[in-house]
Amino acid sequence: MDILVTKRLTLRPPLEVDVDDIALGIANPRVAKMLGSVPQPYAQNDARIWLDKVRKERCVYTIHLHRLIGCVGVHEHPGHLELGYWLAEPDWGRGYATEAARAALTRAFCVFDADEIVSGAAVDNRASLRVQEKLGFEEIGQRPRRFLSRETDVNAVNTRLTRDRFQRLFGPLETERAA
């Protein structure tokens, strides 16, 4: 199993036992509102569907402190890789998203032969855009995007992180892996 270890967090691939924690975290409307592709309300079965979808992906992780506090993944789409993440609300504001995403990005740049990883966020998601800025992502444009959780189109910022820029900011690509 691909386990990543950071100073404060452990990241591992999602498992069936995570369904309840994932559903609980995303059921919070303040989390769901910022995620483009989750239904609202969000229940265990939605978490199961997500688990099935990401089962074969190589850089998708649950984030653990003493328990599961969120998820982060570099998702494989035809022709591009995309960073996504969420944290349970009680754990916001302590730098965990940036720390977890940095580990996942490092791993992804090792695993995939890609020059860039894209991401983005709703324009009103200042915290997420700040996370991406801290990781080296740069804005490449804005456009309306369907947000299932809001049942409407939302103006979204698209961002991009190049391998070169990530390495310039954070140094050589080394992940600490427990296994």
Ligand SMILES: CC(C)(COP(=O)(O)OP(=O)(O)OC[C@H]1O[C@@H](n2cnc3c(N)ncnc32)[C@H](O)[C@@H]1OP(=O)(O)O)[C@@H](O)C(=O)NCCC(=O)NCCS
């Ligand atoms: C976005 C999210 C992952 C951030 O998690 P986090 O662990 O709190 O993020 P970090 O602590 O690593 O960094 C947050 C940064 O945003 C800043 N920030 C927080 N709220 C802000 C706001 N309203 N305006 C501007 N900056 C803000 C913080 O100060 C921090 O920056 P700093 O380190 O320079 O002080 C979390 O809020 C979340 O899960 N939100 C709901 C789901 C979501 O938005 N997912 C991403 C979809 S694109």
